[in-house]
Amino acid sequence: MLTVIKFTETCRRYWSGFFIIPIYILMLSGCSVMPSFNESTEPEVAQSSETQETLSMSSQDMLANALLEAENRYVLAKRTMTVEQTEQFENAIRLFNSGNVDDASEALAPLLTGNNVSSAVWVLNGDIALNAGNTKQAVSDFHNALGANPFNYFALNRLGMLYREKGQFTTASNYYKQAVAAWPGFANTYYNAGILHDLYLGEKQTAIAMYENYLALIAVDVATPEKEIRTIERWIADAKRKFSSNNDLKEQ
Numbered sequence: 001m002l003t004v005i006k007f008t009e010t011c012r013r014y015w016s017g018f019f020i021i022p023i024y025i026l027m028l029s030g031c032s033v034m035p036s037f038n039e040s041t042e043p044e045v046a047q048s049s050e051t052q053e054t055l056s057m058s059s060q061d062m063l064a065n066a067l068l069e070a071e072n073r074y075v076l077a078k079r080t081m082t083v084e085q086t087e088q089f090e091n092a093i094r095l096f097n098s099g100n101v102d103d104a105s106e107a108l109a110p111l112l113t114g115n116n117v118s119s120a121v122w123v124l125n126g127d128i129a130l131n132a133g134n135t136k137q138a139v140s141d142f143h144n145a146l147g148a149n150p151f152n153y154f155a156l157n158r159l160g161m162l163y164r165e166k167g168q169f170t171t172a173s174n175y176y177k178q179a180v181a182a183w184p185g186f187a188n189t190y191y192n193a194g195i196l197h198d199l200y201l202g203e204k205q206t207a208i209a210m211y212e213n214y215l216a217l218i219a220v221d222v223a224t225p226e227k228e229i230r231t232i233e234r235w236i237a238d239a240k241r242k243f244s245s246n247n248d249l250k251e252q
Contacts, residue, residue: 035198035235064216068185073151075183079118085111092124101131119149126158135162151182157189160196169200190214198235204243211236 081089088111095104105128111121126141139162145155156179164172176193179186194210197203215232218224 060216064220070184072183077149119145119152123154153179153182153186187217204239208239
């Protein structure tokens with residue numbers, strides 16, 4: 001089952017030199033499954049001294065900067081579209097964002113001909129297919145996107161979600177790893193990979209690392225709601241508690 005959710009400003013990234021990620025994208029229902037936590041076990045960070053909090057934030061900022069400044073292999077390998085193609089593509093994006101999916105598909109069609117189709121075009125075509133409930137076509141389009149640019153972390157992230165929905169967790173994890181390798185600064189990959197390792201694979205330590213990277217990236221974005229930051233902090237605290245509890249059981 002597919003669920004439409006709003007794509008946050010934090011997760012908007014460049015495809016071809018300008019912001020063109022749809023405001024609304026299709027993500028799978030499993031991504032709406034959130035880790036549960038016990039309200040009575042809030043992290044003690046809130047009780048830390050001001051000095052400790054400042055040091056923690058400084059460390060978090062350093063992590064975010066390192067991730068964002070890492071080499072973006074997708075951008076380096078992307079194909080440049082002509083001015084006319086860019087205008088057609090932007091128009092298709094606007095139509096898709098406004099809910100005119102059929103018109104968006106029609107506007108995108110001319111860009112899908114020939115042997116030099118942009119990787120970004122394939123991703124949008126895949127999103128249109130997902131909107132129509134055609135998962136098979138979407139998977140094909142995302143693979144085509146990788147054929148045009150193997151470092152397209154948008155396509156890799158979407159494939160990770162789709163294969164996780166199929167129950168192919170190892171395959172999903174591999175796509176997320178490839179997405180991170182393509183550009184470590186894409187926050188959404190860490191969010192989805194964290195949920196995969198936390199809720200589906202039970203790998204709490206890996207989940208913690210993914211959540212912490214995601215938190216670092218959204219925390220430096222002034223557009224991120226404080227509620228989202230606090231939610232991820234609770235997920236991290238909960239995963240750490242469960243990881244510690246599992247280790248204690250193993251030692252008994």
